[in-house]
Amino acid sequence: xxxxxxxxxxxxxxxxxxxxxxxxxxxxxxxxxxxxxxxxxxxxxxxxxxxxxxxxxxxxxxxxxxxxxxxxxxxxxxxxxxxxxxxxxxxxxxxxxxxxxxxxxxxxxxxxxxxxxxxxxxxxxxxxxxxxxxxxxxxxxxxxxxxxxxxxxxxxxxxxxxxxxxxxxxxxxxxxxxxxxxxxxxxxxxxxxxxxxxxxxxxxxxxxxxxxxxxxxxxxxxxxxxxxxxxxxxxxxxxxxxxxxxxxxxxxxxxxxxxx
Amino acid sequence: xxxxxxxxxxxxxxxxxxxxxxxxxxxxxxxxxxxxxxxxxxxxxxxxxxxxxxxxxxxxxxxxxxxxxxxxxxxxxxxxxxxxxxxxxxxxxxxxxxxxxxxxxxxxxxxxxxxxxxxxxxxxxxxxxxxxxxxxxxxxxxxxxxxxxxxxxxxxxxxxxxxxxxxxxxxxxxxxxxxxxxxxxxxxxxxxxxxxxxxxxxxxxxxxxxxxxxxxxxxxxxxxxxxxxxxxxxxxxxxxxxxxxxxxxxxxxxxxxxxx
Numbered sequence: 255x256x257x258x259x260x261x262x263x264x265x266x267x268x269x270x271x272x273x274x275x276x277x278x279x280x281x282x283x284x285x286x287x288x289x290x291x292x293x294x295x296x297x298x299x300x301x302x303x304x305x306x307x308x309x310x311x312x313x314x315x316x317x318x319x320x321x322x323x324x325x326x327x328x329x330x331x332x333x334x335x336x337x338x339x340x341x342x343x344x345x346x347x348x349x350x351x352x353x354x355x356x357x358x359x360x361x362x363x364x365x366x367x368x369x370x371x372x373x374x375x376x377x378x379x380x381x382x383x384x385x386x387x388x389x390x391x392x393x394x395x396x397x398x399x400x401x402x403x404x405x406x407x408x409x410x411x412x413x414x415x416x417x418x419x420x421x422x423x424x425x426x427x428x429x430x431x432x433x434x435x436x437x438x439x440x441x442x443x444x445x446x447x448x449x450x451x452x453x454x455x456x457x458x459x460x461x462x463x464x465x466x467x468x469x470x471x472x473x474x475x476x477x478x479x480x481x482x483x484x485x486x487x488x489x490x491x492x493x494x495x496x497x498x499x500x501x502x503x504x505x506x507x508x509x510x511x512x513x514x
Numbered sequence: 515x516x517x518x519x520x521x522x523x524x525x526x527x528x529x530x531x532x533x534x535x536x537x538x539x540x541x542x543x544x545x546x547x548x549x550x551x552x553x554x555x556x557x558x559x560x561x562x563x564x565x566x567x568x569x570x571x572x573x574x575x576x577x578x579x580x581x582x583x584x585x586x587x588x589x590x591x592x593x594x595x596x597x598x599x600x601x602x603x604x605x606x607x608x609x610x611x612x613x614x615x616x617x618x619x620x621x622x623x624x625x626x627x628x629x630x631x632x633x634x635x636x637x638x639x640x641x642x643x644x645x646x647x648x649x650x651x652x653x654x655x656x657x658x659x660x661x662x663x664x665x666x667x668x669x670x671x672x673x674x675x676x677x678x679x680x681x682x683x684x685x686x687x688x689x690x691x692x693x694x695x696x697x698x699x700x701x702x703x704x705x706x707x708x709x710x711x712x713x714x715x716x717x718x719x720x721x722x723x724x725x726x727x728x729x730x731x732x733x734x735x736x737x738x739x740x741x742x743x744x745x746x747x748x749x750x751x752x753x754x755x756x757x758x759x760x761x762x763x764x765x766x767x768x769x770x771x772x773x774x
Contacts, residue, residue: 264642312643332638339639348642350705378592379599382524382608383572383647445610 256321258359259334261301262351263287263316267500268386269346272309273316283307283347284318290341297323304361304508305368308460310500312387315350317508319361361508367431369507370452372466372498377445388447389466389502395473397448401435403472403479404450407465407486408433413458414489416468418497421459426489428461430454435469448473451506460497468495516581518619519594521561522611523547523576527760528646529606532569533576543567543607544578550601557583564621564768565628568720570760572647575610577768579621619770627691627769630712632726632762637705648707649726649762655733657708661695663732663739664710667725667746668693673718674749676728678757681719686749688721690714695729708733711766720757728755 263283271280275288284301291299299320307313329337335352342348375381375388376395407430414426432453437446450469452462468485471477477495485494523543531540535548544561551559559580567573589597595612602608635641635648636655667690674686692713697706710729712722728745731737737755745754 264639266643266645314643335639343640346642346645348639350637350639377610379524379595379608379610380603382606383526383574385526385606387643 255324257324258319258321258355258357259331260317260319260353260355260359260361261335261349263313263318264348264350265313265316266346266386267307267310267312270309272311273303273305273307283316286342286345286347287318287338287349290338291320293341294337295322295325302361304365305457305505307503307505308500310386311503311505313505315507316505317361317365317510319355319359364510365455365508366511367453367455367509368457368505370457370462371504371506372450372452372462373502373504374448374450374466374470375445376448379445386501389499391470393474395448395470396475397435397437397473399475400448400450400469400473403477403482404433404435404465404469406479406483411486412489413461413486415485415491415494416461416464417458417491418460418464419491423458426458428454428456428458433465463498463500463503464494466498466502470498471495515584517584518579518581518615518617519591520577520579520613520615520619520621521595521609523573523578524608524610525573525576526606526646527567527570527572530569532571533563533565533567543576546602546605546607547578547598547609550598551580553601554597555582555585562621564625565717565765567763567765568760570646571763571765573765575767576765577621577625577770579615579619624770625715625768626771627713627715628717628765629767630717630722631764631766632710632712632722632758633764634708634710634726634730634762635705636708639705646761649759651730653734655708655730656735657695657697657733659735660708660729660733663737663742664693664695664729666739666743671746672749673721673746675745675751675754676721676724677718677751678720678724679751683718686718688714688716688718693725723758723760723763724754726758726762730758731755
């Protein structure tokens with residue numbers, strides 16, 4: 255008998271070569287959690303994540319599932335999370351939730367909605383407190399213009415222009431449900447943080463970073479809303495803006511149907 | 515001729531033995547900035563900070579002043595900050611503001627008001643993204659009770675009960691203008707962040723950390739508002755709660771009179 259567990263996971267992606275376990279000595283989030291699971295349970299469990307985040311990308315609530323053989327004694331899901339966390343220290347990875355689920359649950363395929371956030375710190379001085387967690391841009395961006403332009407991307411479209419050339423998805427069609435750009439006050443010294451929130455059921459490889467990099471062009475005044483629309487319609491990666499750095503990106507929330 | 519500069523400084527205090535320069539090899543915020551100033555200008559400038567933060571304590575907007583001999587060519591204050599920052603990398607210290615001020619300006623004595631914030635992360639799982647920036651408490655705290663009790667401390671009092679035994683101030687009297695405790699939503703997994711905000715013109719050594727440690731006892735339900743009042747009135751450090759960890763504390767804002 256196996257029991258499937260759903261884990262909710264927070265990590266600071268700075269030190270990791272991404273979520274996905276890799277050959278060799280590369281430090282990965284999946285690899286470190288699977289090692290911790292083996293240390294606590296003796297079991298080799300393969301985790302399936304909702305989103306395979308890239309190197310340097312963070313998560314407040316990544317979700318992954320894995321199948322465990324029966325434990326020798328019954329374990330509370332909270333105790334399972336605690337035991338894995340004990341073996342994860344001092345990694346910057348923390349299991350913040352654990353729940354037994356049915357075998358039909360799949361972290362990736364059952365996900366109904368994902369929220370990615372992208373943080374831009376706008377000020378002349380480099381970030382000290384937020385190093386590795388933001389994209390640092392020195393010159394002012396017009397967040398209102400970015401937000402207004404972003405709305406042309408909402409809906410069901412071919413997002414080839416915002417898709418990495420390495421993207422393995424067969425289908426470039428995605429539905430973007432929400433793309434909001436807003437300012438959060440940062441400090442008293444004229445700096446500001448611009449927060450981009452992107453919601454949809456699924457995203458193409460590098461899609462949010464490519465959206466962020468292109469919206470920055472709008473914020474700088476180099477691109478208009480019409481340019482953004484034309485880039486989308488071109489269905490050609492070379493017609494959109496650059497890929498924003500991984501550091502600003504965070505997988506912030508994943509929603510599942512209530513019964514999952 | 516010398517020119518006094520006022521600097522606004524952000525730092526992640528995790529790796530530093532506090533603000534104050536020390537003998538030997540200890541890494542300090544003041545020491546690193548003074549070294550960077552010397553590298554860029556050749557001048558040995560001694561900085562005076564508004565608040566000498568302890569080891570592990572952070573700042574979003576520490577303020578310090580220092581006197582420079584005339585530069586060989588006139589320099590924009592923004593260029594001065596940029597030059598210092600260039601020599602500070604990869605330290606987690608950033609000069610976020612610089613302004614020439616009159617010789618009568620003093621970062622510490624001219625400060626009209628300081629805001630310290632103290633962050634508590636409440637959840638079973640240890641922090642991954644906020645490591646070193648929060649006090650991690652596993653069991654729930656009642657933030658409303660903490661806030662209500664905190665109000666007995668507002669005003670002009672002898673704060674000996676919340677003062678470190680090493681405190682060098684001659685006078686234990688301080689005026690606490692604001693002590694608010696509120697909850698910030700943290701994530702979808704039941705965790706929460708409790709934010710304590712303490713405002714006043716000046717504070718005793720460890721005062722905010724001792725307030726936070728004692729308020730946590732109220733939040734846990736071990737202490738009542740009346741216990742907190744009795745602790746204040748005892749004027750005895752042994753009658754108040756423990757010193758909360760440095761990691762949660764941040765010097766967040768310092769106000770000066772408009773003409774300073």
